[in-house]
Amino acid sequence: MPTAKKALPPGIRHLPDHFDRPAQQALVDDIRRVVEAAPLFTPAMPRTGKEMSVRMTNCGELGWVTDKERGYRYQPTHPVTAEPWPPIPDTLLDLWRAVADHPDPPQACLVNFYSDSAKMGLHQDRDESDFSAPVVSVSLGDDCLFRVGGVNRNDPTQSFRLRSGDVVILGGEGRLAFHGVDRIYPETSTLLKNGGRINLTLRRVTISV
Numbered sequence: 001m002p003t004a005k006k007a008l009p010p011g012i013r014h015l016p017d018h019f020d021r022p023a024q025q026a027l028v029d030d031i032r033r034v035v036e037a038a039p040l041f042t043p044a045m046p047r048t049g050k051e052m053s054v055r056m057t058n059c060g061e062l063g064w065v066t067d068k069e070r071g072y073r074y075q076p077t078h079p080v081t082a083e084p085w086p087p088i089p090d091t092l093l094d095l096w097r098a099v100a101d102h103p104d105p106p107q108a109c110l111v112n113f114y115s116d117s118a119k120m121g122l123h124q125d126r127d128e129s130d131f132s133a134p135v136v137s138v139s140l141g142d143d144c145l146f147r148v149g150g151v152n153r154n155d156p157t158q159s160f161r162l163r164s165g166d167v168v169i170l171g172g173e174g175r176l177a178f179h180g181v182d183r184i185y186p187e188t189s190t191l192l193k194n195g196g197r198i199n200l201t202l203r204r205v206t207i208s209v
Contacts, residue, residue, distance in 0.1 A: 011175060012169070012174035015166065037086040038058065054113060055113045063078065108205055114184050132207075139165070147181070161185075
């Protein structure tokens with residue numbers, strides 16, 4: 001008999017196939033327009049300046065950036081072009097309203113592009129002031145192996161496969177859960193012409209007053 005799927009940590013939800021193929025393609029078209037206005041760049045680790053294996057950009061009133069000199073932060077302009085970030089596509093705003101259970105809209109959408117060899121180490125999303133809002137994540141393109149644990153780095157973790165169109169929500173007790181991407185599975189999707197994976201993460205950054 002097959003083993004039952006292990007329950008995810010509290011506050012973490014996985015919505016498989018939330019976006020069907022036409023909706024995924026429309027989102028990719030939206031993201032292409034974002035990248036035209038705000039080109040992909042390679043973020044670098046604080047202090048060491050080591051480049052990450054993902055390329056990224058943002059949309060929304062704020063964007064997440066990092067570099068050797070100033071570290072992790074949000075800012076209203078692109079670090080290379082100095083132009084404001086383009087707006088968040090309506091489809092993603094609709095998604096937030098449907099799943100976030102939060103009264104305020106997202107202020108940032110990170111756009112991470114993973115090549116076949118890219119990965120993301122275990123980390124917490126804690127550069128925001130408002131932890132009452134969840135992080136809402138969309139997968140597009142090739143499958144990945146997603147790892148999630150608890151709020152302490154040494155808590156047990158589990159990994160599961162994310163496919164194109166899947167949505168993951170980190171909220172409530174799971175808002176500060178450690179998570180990362182162990183690997184990309186190349187050629188598992190035909191959505192992106194040249195392969196790879198796009199990950200979109202919607203975030204509320206500041207506390208409303």
